Amino acid sequence: MSRMGRDYLKVGQVMEILRQRGVRLIAINDNVDTEKGDNDMTPFLNIMYEFYARDTSRKIKSVFKAKGMSGKHLTGTVIYGYLWDEKRENWIVDDEAAAVVRRIFAMSLAGYGPYQIATRLTQDKVEIPSVHLARFDEGVNRTKPVKDIYGWGSSTIVHILKKREYLGHTVNFKTRKHFKDKKSHYVDESEWMIFENTHAPIIDQETFDNVQRIRGNVKRYPDGWGEAAPLTGLMYCADCGGKMFPTR
Numbered sequence: 211m212s213r214m215g216r217d218y219l220k221v222g223q224v225m226e227i228l229r230q231r232g233v234r235l236i237a238i239n240d241n242v243d244t245e246k247g248d249n250d251m252t253p254f255l256n257i258m259y260e261f262y263a264r265d266t267s268r269k270i271k272s273v274f275k276a277k278g279m280s281g282k283h284l285t286g287t288v289i290y291g292y293l294w295d296e297k298r299e300n301w302i303v304d305d306e307a308a309a310v311v312r313r314i315f316a317m318s319l320a321g322y323g324p325y326q327i328a329t330r331l332t333q334d335k336v337e338i339p340s341v342h343l344a345r346f347d348e349g350v351n352r353t354k355p356v357k358d359i360y361g362w363g364s365s366t367i368v369h370i371l372k373k374r375e376y377l378g379h380t381v382n383f384k385t386r387k388h389f390k391d392k393k394s395h396y397v398d399e400s401e402w403m404i405f406e407n408t409h410a411p412i413i414d415q416e417t418f419d420n421v422q423r424i425r426g427n428v429k430r431y432p433d434g435w436g437e438a439a440p441l442t443g444l445m446y447c448a449d450c451g452g453k454m455f456p457t458r
Contacts, residue, residue, distance in 0.1 A: 211240045211255055218256035225252070275383075284382050289375055290339035291412050293346055301409040307342055308412045314370055315413055318421045324364035324371075331362045338362055371421055378411030379404050 214221050228235050228244070235244045240255055283301070288294055291311040292301040310331070317327045341359045343349030374381050382403045384396060 211237045211242065211252065211259060218253070218260045221256045222253060283380055287350055288343070288348055289373060290343065290370065291376060292409070293348065303410050303412060304346075307339070310336055311370060311376060311412050314367060315376075315417055315421055318371055318424060319417065324367040327367045328362035328364050332360050335360050336362070339366065368425075371425060374404065374418075376411065376413040377406075377415060377418055378409055379406050380408040381405075 211221065214224060225235060225244075235242065237243075240252070242252055282299075286298075288301055291304055291307045293304045294300075295302050314327055314331075317330070322330070337359055338356070338361060340349050340351040340354075341356055344352035370376075382405070384402055
């Protein structure tokens, strides 16, 4: 019965649906056979199985929390721009990818928006992160076929520009899982744990801060981010003090 689900209420609902549709359910270890009638202990067994799953999840989280609080990377994957060392304990700079990351930050400082940066990288035939990492047998999508190995997207650029890891910091506890659905859910930034200078930086603090300032001030238009103007979001009206943006 513990294999049917983690939620005792949903397990009970599934069992009732099976009964209504005339499906016989047999769970040998739990002495359940619906053809022989209802087992009064089944609901209690389901509750105990959920408790066991919850307790196991709590113990695993404690182990991960202890590891995360020590400043070690909780993820088994590296981000674009880094590779694992031989012992898979520390991140080392991947010079080829790091050059692309620096280029992306430099273009953002120059006033280019995510779409423009992605277009330029595609035109220059720069491999997308998943394809590049797959060459080193890294990344979560290393075994999946890719239609366009140079098909950069705006969302990829945005994610790269936001990552504090490029400052040489380890950022843990950005997501949280629930033992029932096993899905990762992003948590508020105030709950992150940031450990500084745990690996070599690719981007300096001033560059990172300036890019965040630019990205935070940019006003979005239906057809883009006002990308043609290098000073987008950085100029203010001398009279009212309001932010100035390009108009079309």
